[in-house]
Ligand code: ATP
């Protein structure tokens with residue numbers, strides 16, 4: 001333990017010396033804001049986060065609340081989670097807490113678990129270019145992207161390795177001061193998102209920072225500083241180097257933040273939406289106006305549900321975001337003489353497979369998306385006991401909501417949405433009358449089904 005600490009101290013001195021030689025790294029002008037000059041109080045911080053901070057401090061490590069926790073408290077918001085930065089190495093943190101686990105490869109972190117609350121503890125990161133340390137583990141790709149970032153450093157270096165100035169504020173529970181290395185407080189006052197260091201270089205290191213800039217700008221209603229904004233238009237294609245699974249997570253963070261509509265508009269403005277959803281962007285540009293209306297209405301509804309604390313399923317969200325591409329592909333398949341249902345099945349398979357190259361879609365969601373889409377063809381068929389069976393389907397509610405969305409966006413479905421609304425409100429007797437009336441609508445000649453001999457599954461009965 002003592003040997004490790006001495007080694008860390010020597011590392012720090014060495015880091016300090018190498019940093020002094022570097023000119024391209026942003027220079028810090030540390031400001032320490034005393035307790036009486038800021039509004040953060042310990043009672044705003046969750047007790048699990050406080051426990052982790054105190055345990056680390058009592059074990060002679062430095063520990064600070066950092067990132068969104070400090071930023072959001074300064075803005076009078078409820079932080080989504082609490083992140084902690086420390087000079088203890090991940091293994092040391094892991095040894096201190098029984099309820100913790102080591103995670104991540106690109107960034108080694110520790111998660112300390114308190115029931116459903118997870119406190120993320122990260123060790124101070126150092127400069128990855130420092131030659132003395134590069135033999136360690138930090139590497140970058142041909143595009144300048146950081147592949148690993150497990151080089152440890154001082155708190156000051158850690159601050160400059162963070163993305164935006166407003167995310168590089170540290171709150172200390174020992175003396176209740178805030179450490180501001182990058183001018184974050186000033187930017188909070190100005191309500192600006194500003195990357196630390198050279199924007200182009202920072203985006204190349206991690207292109208996801210472009211999405212994070214949009215996310216924070218939409219969430220906090222901040223503007224993006226001109227120099228931070230300018231490179232995004234040209235660098236948006238760098239997102240193609242990011243693993244699809246990470247982008248799926250980022251899409252959910254973007255769209256489930258309660259500001260999805262604003263986020264979507266900004267993503268399109270910066271050419272980022274097309275990177276995330278290429279086929280939908282193509283259809284949005286070429287297709288009818290109602291495509292855009294459908295997506296925007298879905299996002300308005302999503303924001304509303306989040307405000308009301310209702311759950312939102314990624315399957316519904318993705319079903320809406322990909323509907324323009326799906327409908328285009330479906331039409332294309334039908335125009336090749338494929339009957340509607342197999343044409344829809346083939347289209348959904350194709351659209352999902354191609355989307356997974358950009359952002360992955362876990363199977364449980366893609367399965368539900370297909371059901372929501374396929375039920376659009378089943379909802380018009382209501383005669384006999386079909387309506388009853390449909391209404392009991394686990395995906396009925398989502399499919400019905402989706403149907404309403406299509407109508408709201410301007411598709412003429414012959415009053416089908418209203419029919420289903422009335423049906424759900426009615427008693428059994430009225431429902432029977434309603435389904436009898438629809439008999440002429442959806443009874444199809446049996447011969448037609450027999451004639452189809454394609455490879456795809458049979459149409460729904
Ligand atoms: P929120 O949790 O509200 O979404 P946050 O700022 O806490 O916002 P996290 O993703 O939890 O965001 O990350 C915690 C902190 O880690 C950030 O505030 C930032 O300082 C740093 N960070 C996260 N992602 C990056 C990145 N890609 N590049 C540099 N720093 C990052």
Ligand code: MG
Pocket residue numbers: 067068069080081082083
């Ligand atoms: Mg956070």
